[in-house]
């Protein structure tokens with residue numbers, strides 16, 4: 114079979130691969146994207162519940178704090194291609210953006226398809242060749258050329274970018290192939306584990322509240338009674354446990370059998386005061402209705418009162434001291450033991466991947482193999498929920514593309 118030769122081959126047509134292709138194709142290099150699936154960006158399409166939370170309005174110094182202990186690695190790429198640069202790229206193609214109250218940025222249409230369409234249009238305009246149904250199965254590096262075998266044929270190139278994503282949601286095409294390809298080129302892989310996932314808990318009794326989201330809740334994680342981590346954000350009750358940004362961004366610290374404390378209506382000191390006022394102002398009202406003043410969903414209040422055997426129909430004015438105490442306890446500190454963290458297939462991101470020790474953060478080039486680059490989730494990077502992972506996919510792709518262009522310039526000069 115004849116080998117197709119390109120200047121650059123990009124493995125994976127997710128947001129990272131497509132954006133690298135757009136930046137390289139526009140310069141006249143012969144660029145090919147090999148994609149395993151029958152279409153591009155399947156994970157991008159389902160991102161943010163198909164609304165695509167593309168980035169975050171966080172000031173850049175705070176932005177990099179959302180990558181845990183990987184912030185020093187991501188820093189150069191994020192500063193090289195910032196959230197402002199990303200939005201400006203898409204605005205030039207007519208995309209408007211909207212920001213929610215937590216700084217999450219979405220296309221104003223709330224359609225991830227619009228983002229993907231721009232990337233595909235730009236690829237077409239810059240002559241990028243995308244080959245679908247073309248899973249890359251092996252790669253070798255010989256005489257400064259990469260030789261790839263894929264389901265669709267044999268390919269050769271001078272520069273290779275691996276953008277195959279992580280392990281989560283394998284039906285979107287990202288099922289860990291990039292780890293094997295990287296290993297075959299001398300790289301080590303940090304064990305992939307789920308990131309950004311829901312948790313199920315023992316003795317869960319809030320099934321009735323499944324689907325309820327409560328804004329700005331304090332959640333604290335304990336192990337052996339020691340505080341491990343804390344977070345404050347929106348909490349979502351599921352059929353088996355807890356989710357929502359406050360949990361997703363805490364879950365990199367979560368282990369089975371840890372204890373999680375939820376301060377539904379604030380800590381007990383504050384609640385003491387609030388509750389006193391509620392009783393004073395609502396003496397004639399029953400306690401369930403008075404509790405609605407805490408701005409909590411009625412379904413949640415009813416479930417909590419029912420589970421803890423508190424009669425919510427008693428008038429506030431006649432509530433006994435011990436009932437008041439119990440109510441305050443329940444609403445200020447709800448504790449669960451963690452039974453199970455979602456597995457990697459259902460997590461929103463993968464922690465682990467190509468080891469950062471073997472990649473140059475300023476260029477995304479391999480330290481092991483010249484002219485081999487990585488970008489996006491295939492690397493051992495996982496950001497918080499809130500648009501950080503997509504920004505990383507785009508920023509790291511831009512860094513890899515810039516580095517290849519710099520190398521080409523140097524070749525022309527010499």
Ligand SMILES: Cc1cc2nc3c(=O)[nH]c(=O)nc-3n(C[C@H](O)[C@H](O)[C@H](O)COP(=O)(O)OP(=O)(O)OC[C@H]3O[C@@H](n4cnc5c(N)ncnc54)[C@H](O)[C@@H]3O)c2cc1C
Nearest residue numbers: 125127129149160161166249278286287290489490500503
């Ligand atoms: C349900 C869900 C919702 C999400 N929502 C958000 C969000 O709102 N905001 C946010 O910032 N992040 C979100 N994320 C995370 C974000 O989508 C990913 O971090 C991002 O898509 C990673 O981009 P990538 O290009 O590195 O990899 P991917 O998007 O995973 O793309 C990798 C591509 O490589 C291809 N590929 C894999 N192996 C091969 C092979 N052997 N040969 C050829 N091609 C191959 C795959 O088919 C795929 O097309 C979400 C993730 C999930 C699962």
